[in-house]
Amino acid sequence: MTALRYSILFPILAIVAPLAIAPASAQTQCGPRQEVVKSLGDRFKEAPVGMGMTLPGQVLELFASKTGSWTMVITNADGRSCLLAAGENWDMIQVAKGTPISY
Numbered sequence: 001m002t003a004l005r006y007s008i009l010f011p012i013l014a015i016v017a018p019l020a021i022a023p024a025s026a027q028t029q030c031g032p033r034q035e036v037v038k039s040l041g042d043r044f045k046e047a048p049v050g051m052g053m054t055l056p057g058q059v060l061e062l063f064a065s066k067t068g069s070w071t072m073v074i075t076n077a078d079g080r081s082c083l084l085a086a087g088e089n090w091d092m093i094q095v096a097k098g099t100p101i102s103y
Contacts, residue, residue: 046063049064058077061073072085
């Protein structure tokens, strides 16, 4: 499954990742968020596990599956989403909200 996942995602990432830092007009090749989320769920059983706001006001989300696959997605205010990175062996660290993480 890992080889198949990479063979699907790497060509997409090669095209989409540069768009995340390109001008907004170049991001027309990114998909609507609803389609990206559905695709990640259907193909890889990934669901959102974390999110945050970037300084330019984009939403950065991390999707992960119970098998450890993960995908990072950035979404603009207009609802367009781009894949930034994907991988395997994701592990959730359980920390109570507001509790500092010690290294």
